[in-house]
Amino acid sequence: MRLVYLALGWVCGIVLAANNPFLSSSLSLAWLILSGLALACIWLLRDRWRRFTFALLAMTMGGLRMSLAPTGSEIARFNNQGGVTVVGAVSSAPELRESGARFRVSVSALIRDGEHYPIRGEVLVLTTARSSLKPGDQVRATGLLQRPGEFDRFSWNDHLARSGVFSVMRDASIDLLAKGQEVSLQTLLYDLNQRAGRRIAAWLPAPQSALLKGILLGDESGLSPELREDFNATGAAHVIAISGFNMIVLGGTVVSLLRRARLAPFAMAIFAILTIMFYAILVGADAPVMRAALMSCLLITAGALRRRVFTPASLAFAVIVLSIGNPGVLWDIGFQLSAIATLGIMLLVDPLGAGLQRLLYALFPASAGRVAQALLAESLAVSLAAYLATLPLILRHFGRLSLLALPVNLLIVPAQAPLLIMGLLATLTALLAPLPAQLLYWLGLLPLSWTIEVVRAAALLPMASAEVQMDPRLVTATYLGLLLAALIAVQRHSVVQRLSRVLASHAGGVTALLLAAGLALLLVATRLGRPDDLLHLWLLDVGHANAILLQGPAGEHILIDGGSSPSRLMTAIGDRLPFHDRRLELLAVTVPDPGTLESLQALLQRYDLGLLLHNGQRELPPALVQAADTVITPVAGNILQLGKGLEIDVLHPQSRPLPDERQTSSYALVLRVRFGSVSFLLPGTLDREGQQQMLASSTVAPATVLQLPLHGAARSLEADLLLYTKAQLTLLHSDPDDLRNRHGNPDAEVLNLLGNTPLLRSDRTVSVHLWSDGVKLWRDQWPQEQAGN
Structure with a gap:
């Protein structure tokens, strides 16, 4: 336990030097003198006072180390x-x-x-x-x-x-x-991380692929801002972050699986530690990841040694070692969360686990209760212990209390262990032999989808989170109490509960049952993803940009533009396409906007392209052209015939632009999608000059639904276009909060032109989704805006 007192003294010295500039670098010699005095006291005072003089020595050394830290460059x-x-x-x-x-x-x-x-x-x-x-x-x-x-x-x-x-x-x-x-270790790890990320993006749809990349690789760039905010609001952000929680879940799961092989506890711990270190290397092995890995390994080693005293002492040792290299790490939020989560798990997992066991036995019949306790009790206890221990720190730093964190974590935490194991196995297999990895990825799709849908559903509930301010002094008092409780409890209890004997005796049957259930769900999902003989249209939520996805009655998928946010586009498409479908039969680029082209290139990581349409204003990126089976520059009058009566008319441009033609919205590609007696006119970003050219050519015909061009910007709509189309419903792609919406679109005068024609706006409805059987038209029952509103 001397290490605990040394760590307390060391931390106090660093904090004292950091908060008192006059004790910093100019007085480094004073710190050395104090250290010498403390060392002398260790030998002069009696044994019972030595632990305190050791702490005093550590405090002076901590202050000296902080005084040597750079304050500029x-x-x-x-x-x-x-x-x-x-x-x-x-x-x-x-x-x-x-x-x-x-x-x-x-x-x-x-x-x-x-x-x-x-x-x-x-x-x-x-x-x-x-x-x-x-x-x-x-x-x-x-x-x-x-x-x-x-x-x-x-x-x-x-x-x-x-x-x-x-x-x-x-x-x-x-x-x-x-x-x-x-060639350095850093570049090798980076290349490995990027290869693994490409495999995940290729074999899983978004947003599931983005979530798995966040969990396995620490790459959150593919997560849409909306989904990331949902995880934050529901207290589930720890699932995405590479933290001690994920490391402990992974190591504990490996130990649980190996226990059936009757290996020695120390051998199981070694294998679990090697798995954690492989995970850390795959993520990139940067400083925060290695801190989380180190603390997770300490807990597993403590369980193998069956010595609760090892945990606080080793945690203290980790704090000293990590802060010697960089004393500023003590103020790093990730470091604080990892250290306190480890302390909380050590102190709270036993009583929480016992309480959860009693609760599960009460909720389920006897046999089912034993299985539920074996499968859920320990993982839930670990999650709750970490969450409760870190809650005051979260409130202090972020000022947000997730009111649904406990129920959300109760629902998603049991899925994290199979998610981590299958994700790691699938990614490792994909790096060596890509084809066999597909089944593992599809099995991992189930816990990934469960996690996402639970978080999304919870985020829709009112009061999912609340603003809470917490006094720093109260936070300090809370953790001092937690530390005191840990010191008192350290002599009386073991660190990790033994897994239930029920799980040990029925692990094979339970595993087979879960695999069978997973395969059955995949078959059901595949059946539900088959074509329904209807035409579907979605306005995709990609911000203030044009992005429309259609699904034809024969199951073909058509994407028109895509916005400038690759993560939001991948998430929107992945939410709507069947998980096994990796092909876009038609992609239409109405104008060669650089942001749109960049987003569309991101699709190539997962989706194959059939027909690529563009207006010919400039050369498309080679990667996009090479990925398509066929590339066409259509003009007004061209007609594309797809399956089961679906047709697409090209209404504009009237002729192919010259190669050096100035890029304007007057040449935007305009499509009219027809299925039976129902049609959609999609002018996208066509300006009034282009609308006038299209009207003059007499190619405009009545349409059931009209998309407002240019997001309803001022002077963007030609009044005669409404007259000729006789639209029964209008659609608007808009996002007032997007930085690209500099002019506050839509414009009030444009909306007034619509009169009483119903308007569906992407910024005022939860979902803009229309579908038709060729005779009737349906839409999601979300609120609609009247044109003048």
Whole structure:
């Protein structure tokens, strides 16, 4: 237990030095003197006081270590001094986001006003382009260096300073000077991570593939903002984050599976630790991941040794070791959550597990209760212990209390163990032999879909989360009490409960039953995904952009444009296509918008393309062209005939634009989809000039449904278009909160032109989904907007 007192002293010294600048670097000698005095006291005082003098020594050494931590860098003196150019090597894996990419650059030179400065330092670069850079690439970044900044509840300055970054370059212009030639462990891990991510995206639909990439690879870039917010609001974000929770669930599951083989506890622990380390390497083995892996291994080792005293002592040792290299890690939220979750599991998992066992026995019949207790009790106890222990910290940092966190976690936590195991096995198999991995991915699709749908359903409920402010002093008092309870309990209980004997005796049968049920559900899902002889149309939620998905009566899928958010597009399509369907029969690019083209290229990771239509204004990306079976530049009058009576008329452009034609919305591709007596006119981003050309050509015919062009922008709708189409219903793609909606579309005058024609808006309805049998037209029963509203 001396390690616990040493860790307490060490942490107190670091915090004292950090909060009192006069005790920092200028007085490093004073810390050394105090350390010498404390060391002398250890030998002079009696044995019973030595633990306190050891703590005093650790406190002085912690203060000395903090006093030596850097508080700035050479390059920081150029912050807020105008535009500069930095040259250096990419030192971190690019983190892809909706708005672009961010990565760190290890700077070797800086250029300002034509002068070159040899300089060292780390810069965090933010760019609006979704970069394909890799660690080790030599780049030149141009922009304005700035201090990171402060936010309401978060200091970005302090957060980045703890990792040695004191400068940020936003909206940087990036030039690649040379690809990294040196093969390092970082580049090997990055390549492995990217290969695994491509396999997952290819074999699973979105958003399931995005969730699995977040859980297995730490890559959350594929998650749409809406889905990520749903996980945050329902207290389930720990499932996505690479944390001690996922590590402990994975290790515990491996131990449970191996226990049936009657291996020695220590051998099982070794195998579980190796699995956790492989998982950590697959994720990328960065500092937060390795911290979570280290603490998870400590818990598993404690269980193998059956010594509860090992857990707090080893946790204390981990805190000291991790903060020696970087004392600022003590303020890292991820580190705090991992450490406190580990402490909470050590202290609370036994009483919670016993209570859950009694509850499950009460809820289920005798035999079913034993099976339920064996399958659920331990994983739920671990999740609840971690959640309850970290709740005060979550409230302190994020100010949000998820009112549904407990029921949501009770529903999704049992699915995480099979999800992790099948996901890891499938990804490892896909890296070695891709084809056999498909079945494993499909089995993993079940717990992935369950997790997503539970979280989405819970997020729709009122009061899913509430704003709560918690006094930092109350947080401190809570954790001091938790630490005191841990010290008192450490002598009396074992660290990990033994798994139920019921699970040990029936594990084979239960596993076979679960696999059979999973295969049955896959067969049912496949049957439900078959064509229903109806035409379906969805306005996809991709922000303030055009994206329409159609499913024909024969089951063909047609995508028109796609917006500029790859993650939202992949999620929207994955939600609607059958999980086994990996083909888009027709893709129409109405205008060659760069953001749309980038999103469409992301589809190629999973979907094959049949026919590709575009208006011919400029060359499409080679990857998109090569992926399609056929590429056509149609003109007005062309008709495409698909299965079971579905036809698509091309109404515009009237002729192929010249190769050097100025790119405008006047040449946008306009399609009219016909099925029986029901038709949809989809002008997309066609401006009034193009509408006038289309009307003059007499190609416009009546349509049941009309999409408002250009998101209903001011002066975007030709009044005669409404007169000729005689539409019974209008559709509007809009998102007032999107940064691209600079003019506040839709325009009130355009809406007034509609009169009493019903309007369905993507920003005012939960879902815009229409379907028809060729005679009648149905829509989701969500609120509709009258035209004038």
